[in-house]
Amino acid sequence: MKFSFILWVLGKKLSSKSKKDPSFKTHVKEKNFKLLIKTEDGKRARSYTFSDGDVISQKGDAPDAAVTLVWADASIAAATMTSKDPNASMTALQEGKLKIEGDAGLALWFTGTVKLLTGKAQEEQKENAQG
Secondary structure: HHHHHHHHHHHHHHHHHHHHHHHHHHHHHOOOOEHHHHHHHOOOEEEEEEEOOOOHEEEEEEOOOOOEEOOHHHHHHHHHOOOOOHHHHHHHHHHHHEEEHHHHHHHHHHHHHHHHHHHHHHHHHHHHHHH
């Protein structure tokens, strides 16, 4: 349940920010594709369609997704996605708890987009400038 809620909120935030923030909308306009985030058993899934600066989120599977992020299970996904550790997703990838199917470049772009959404991109830029 927590994982599904996180994915739903993510969709709402992506859509809202793309409507209200011109610089974010410009960033989102860079790509037109569908991304799917799901559990390995397929019981929980949500897609995000990026189209001309708009973001549409839908519950359920999306066989036509250009890239799919597959989590071992919902509890691992929720814990990783809400972790304060900036390397949590990378660790999950290395440990096989997260798999990328399809275009890895789009997965990286999506990760950067989420960082812009949450403000983590600005935090990383400040840390890199200081460090």
